[in-house]
Amino acid sequence: MVDAPKGAFIQRDKETYAIVPRTPLGLVNPDTLETIAKTARKYEIPIIKITSGQRMALVGLKSEIIDDVWNDLGNDIGRAVELCMHYVQACPGTAVCKFGLQDSLGLGAKLDQTFVGMELPAKAKIGVSGCPMNCAEGYVRDVGIFGKKSGWTVVFGGNSGGRPRIGNVLAEGLKEDEVIELVNKCIQYYKENAKKKERTARFLDRVGVEEFKKAVLK
Numbered sequence: 001m002v003d004a005p006k007g008a009f010i011q012r013d014k015e016t017y018a019i020v021p022r023t024p025l026g027l028v029n030p031d032t033l034e035t036i037a038k039t040a041r042k043y044e045i046p047i048i049k050i051t052s053g054q055r056m057a058l059v060g061l062k063s064e065i066i067d068d069v070w071n072d073l074g075n076d077i078g079r080a081v082e083l084c085m086h087y088v089q090a091c092p093g094t095a096v097c098k099f100g101l102q103d104s105l106g107l108g109a110k111l112d113q114t115f116v117g118m119e120l121p122a123k124a125k126i127g128v129s130g131c132p133m134n135c136a137e138g139y140v141r142d143v144g145i146f147g148k149k150s151g152w153t154v155v156f157g158g159n160s161g162g163r164p165r166i167g168n169v170l171a172e173g174l175k176e177d178e179v180i181e182l183v184n185k186c187i188q189y190y191k192e193n194a195k196k197k198e199r200t201a202r203f204l205d206r207v208g209v210e211e212f213k214k215a216v217l218k
Contacts, residue, residue, distance in 0.1 A: 007077035020078035026054025093130025100130035102147025159201035
């Protein structure tokens with residue numbers, strides 16, 4: 001089996017690849033969009049797909065152009081298949097949303113800088129919402145965080161895949177630094193005790209929620 005080019009993953013046809021430029025929290029500016037569009041035209045990339053993780057996948061690339069495409073994009077690689085923390089998804093929060101109660105973009109940026117790319121037993125994702133309506137889908141993310149007037153609520157072990165699982169609430173009314181500290185404890189415990197390719201949802205099913213809480217809420 002031929003190894004995939006760096007930052008690319010094979011598609012259904014077994015001949016072409018997709019890449020995902022990194023767009024932290026789903027935030028882009030006109031320069032980023034123009035660069036992606038210019039690169040897609042230059043290399044005749046047939047599909048640009050907005051993903052559920054607030055990213056843009058460029059699909060249908062032949063292997064021989066992938067390095068050149070990355071060079072033209074001038075962008076970091078967005079993790080898509082690796083066993084690591086893939087991304088932080090975030091809603092607008094108090095930056096612009098009339099329903100926002102907490103600064104989801106501010107906290108999301110700190111979590112992105114701290115955890116994205118961290119090697120883990122399986123892929124993982126974080127969702128941060130500025131209010132309990134949970135537009136960033138925290139209850140079905142490996143780590144979910146949402147804001148209330150009283151502070152942040154942290155959820156762990158959610159999954160939206162073929163075996164969906166609603167995450168468990170671990171703590172409420174937290175400040176930003178307390179959120180980051182608790183998320184770090186959760187990820188470290190998971191990292192040290194999970195089996196390879198065992199997602200957080202299956203990990204909690206196996207070890208038990210109460211046992212997990214005892215370990216991370218000391």
